[in-house]
Amino acid sequence: MDDLARLSITEASKKLASGEISSLDLVRACKKNIDARNGDLNAYLEVFDDLEEQAKEADARRARGESHPLLGIPLAIKDNILIQGRRVSAASKMLENYTASYDATVIKKLKEAGAVFMGRTNLDEFAMGGSTENSAFGPTRNPHDEARVAGGSSGGSASAVAAGMALGALGTDTGGSIREPASFCGIVGLKPTYGAVSRHGLIAMGSSLDQAGPMVRTLEDAQLLFDTIRGRDLFDSTSIDLTPSTSDLTPKKIGVPRHLLQKGGDEDVLRSFNASLDALKARGAEIVDIELPSAPLALAVYYIIMPAESSTNLARFDGVRYGLSLSGDSLVDDYAKTRAAGFGPEVRRRIMLGTYVLSAGYYDAYYGKATAARAKLREEYNDVLARVDVIATPTVPSPAFKIGEKSDPLSMYLADIFTVTANLTGHPALSVPIAPVARDEKDLPVGIQFTAAHGGESMLFAVGKMVQ
Amino acid sequence: MISKADIEKLAELSRLKLDESEIAGLEKDFSAILEYVGQVSAVTVDGSREAAPQLHNVMRDDVAVQNAPGNARESLLEAFPRREGDYDVVRQIIEK
Numbered sequence: 001m002d003d004l005a006r007l008s009i010t011e012a013s014k015k016l017a018s019g020e021i022s023s024l025d026l027v028r029a030c031k032k033n034i035d036a037r038n039g040d041l042n043a044y045l046e047v048f049d050d051l052e053e054q055a056k057e058a059d060a061r062r063a064r065g066e067s068h069p070l071l072g073i074p075l076a077i078k079d080n081i082l083i084q085g086r087r088v089s090a091a092s093k094m095l096e097n098y099t100a101s102y103d104a105t106v107i108k109k110l111k112e113a114g115a116v117f118m119g120r121t122n123l124d125e126f127a128m129g130g131s132t133e134n135s136a137f138g139p140t141r142n143p144h145d146e147a148r149v150a151g152g153s154s155g156g157s158a159s160a161v162a163a164g165m166a167l168g169a170l171g172t173d174t175g176g177s178i179r180e181p182a183s184f185c186g187i188v189g190l191k192p193t194y195g196a197v198s199r200h201g202l203i204a205m206g207s208s209l210d211q212a213g214p215m216v217r218t219l220e221d222a223q224l225l226f227d228t229i230r231g232r233d234l235f236d237s238t239s240i241d242l243t244p245s246t247s248d249l250t251p252k253k254i255g256v257p258r259h260l261l262q263k264g265g266d267e268d269v270l271r272s273f274n275a276s277l278d279a280l281k282a283r284g285a286e287i288v289d290i291e292l293p294s295a296p297l298a299l300a301v302y303y304i305i306m307p308a309e310s311s312t313n314l315a316r317f318d319g320v321r322y323g324l325s326l327s328g329d330s331l332v333d334d335y336a337k338t339r340a341a342g343f344g345p346e347v348r349r350r351i352m353l354g355t356y357v358l359s360a361g362y363y364d365a366y367y368g369k370a371t372a373a374r375a376k377l378r379e380e381y382n383d384v385l386a387r388v389d390v391i392a393t394p395t396v397p398s399p400a401f402k403i404g405e406k407s408d409p410l411s412m413y414l415a416d417i418f419t420v421t422a423n424l425t426g427h428p429a430l431s432v433p434i435a436p437v438a439r440d441e442k443d444l445p446v447g448i449q450f451t452a453a454h455g456g457e458s459m460l461f462a463v464g465k466m467v468q
Numbered sequence: 469m470i471s472k473a474d475i476e477k478l479a480e481l482s483r484l485k486l487d488e489s490e491i492a493g494l495e496k497d498f499s500a501i502l503e504y505v506g507q508v509s510a511v512t513v514d515g516s517r518e519a520a521p522q523l524h525n526v527m528r529d530d531v532a533v534q535n536a537p538g539n540a541r542e543s544l545l546e547a548f549p550r551r552e553g554d555y556d557v558v559r560q561i562i563e564k
Contacts, residue, residue, distance in 0.1 A: 102536035237526035325549030
């Protein structure tokens with residue numbers, strides 16, 4: 001392969017181990033692609049200026065006998081994950097000049113492994129959105145068609161991996177923010193089981209929904225990155241230890257909720273989805289129909305719980321201790337001015353919505369009902385996942401849409417219809433590229449999503465490998 | 469479904485200063501969004517399902533842990549918008 005930046009992490013790791021290439025070679029290959037395309041794609045908000053030093057340090061660690069498979073591998077980091085001493089903006093004016101005072105646990109683990117951090121990738125402001133158009137610093141474009149969105153909120157990470165500007169990336173996923181951009185950009189994205197990966201040092205959006213996870217090119221890479229970042233953490237009391245992932249499982253039964261696929265989805269996406277189910281069948285899997293009676297409510301439930309948690313989490317941005325700080329006529333006016341100037345329109349909308357559903361008169365009607373429906377949904381998923389190994393749906397009902405195409409917020413929210421459930425139920429879910437669809441004479445990537453039982457990441461990697 | 473006065477009240481509760489055009493836009497957005505999420509009113513709440521699962525206290529040993537290497541305290545102080553020495557300058561709350 002000519003372009004080292006297009007290697008999978010696993011392939012690059014072998015070449016590093018054999019001494020065929022150095023980390024410096026890999027970093028320079030990625031940097032070349034960044035110089036060529038980041039100006040157009042806007043995948044990175046900042047490319048770090050110490051790349052060569054980082055790479056040389058990794059090469060020196062290898063020379064001293066270290067051998068972690070991620071040692072010297074260039075990774076892109078979504079800009080809502082803290083790296084000590086570096087800026088972290090959440091793509092918001094609120095944190096434009098903020099410097100992280102500590103490492104997120106996932107970053108600490110990647111530093112121990114010896115990964116090289118290429119830069120901070122763009123996202124929808126505070127991870128709120130499905131297209132990266134809500135970034136305060138301009139949208140990220142899709143490398144497959146620059147007129148289209150890269151998806152979101154981890155659009156910068158997806159675009160960077162798809163365009164050879166990093167070998168892999170970290171994203172975060174609150175309602176599909178890893179899987180949807182992975183689907184739109186033709187890469188693999190994993191939203192781990194809730195609690196599998198520490199949230200310490202992630203800029204919080206919906207604390208009962210958020211998970212960090214890998215955005216990569218192969219299932220082996222996803223497994224490698226996941227195994228490196230996961231585990232119980234003193235600094236996140238919701239984190240858990242799962243049994244180590246294995247690679248010798250065989251998925252036998254795949255459940256498909258046909259009742260959810262009947263209306264509204266793109267015909268070509270559905271055709272591609274059905275073709276990959278046929279391929280799985282040919283490889284020995286049994287495809288069965290399943291019913292998830294509460295699933296049609298999932299998106300409504302999500303758009304109550306997520307803004308409720310977001311508005312609570314974002315209450316901390318008051319201009320007193322860090323971030324943007326503006327002065328008004330009074331203390332309350334200081335807050336209101338700072339927050340109106342610091343937060344973009346979508347963030348303001350969700351804070352307002354969260355405030356509404358949590359307010360005294362409406363709490364029971366919205367938040368109370370949503371919490372009950374969420375519990376019901378989790379039960380239904382657990383019941384089905386006791387009978388099948390994985391549940392399959394398209395990751396998103398359509399391929400990447402055009403920048404500016406979805407102007408009203410509700411139509412944007414509807415793109416999350418298949419992804420939000422895994423966040424509500426805490427199940428792990430994976431998006432894997434399948435046959436693309438043609439639009440405007442361009443091939444646009446499509447993803448298939450698999451959901452497994454809690455702690456069932458190994459089963460996801462196994463079924464993903466059957467597809468890829 | 470939701471009035472201009474409701475939006476203004478919410479903005480006040482949310483500590484957001486909004487201009488007139490945004491208030492008008494939110495009035496429209498909120499009606500559509502609330503109609504959509506209002507589907508949850510069909511959900512019947514039975515007692516057995518009310519409790520969220522796996523809610524239990526997670527404790528750790530009561531010992532000091534050094535999380536960030538280097539001078540984490542100083543970097544937190546540096547983030548203050550208005551710093552005087554090791555103090556964060558804030559507005560007087562009780563006015564004369």
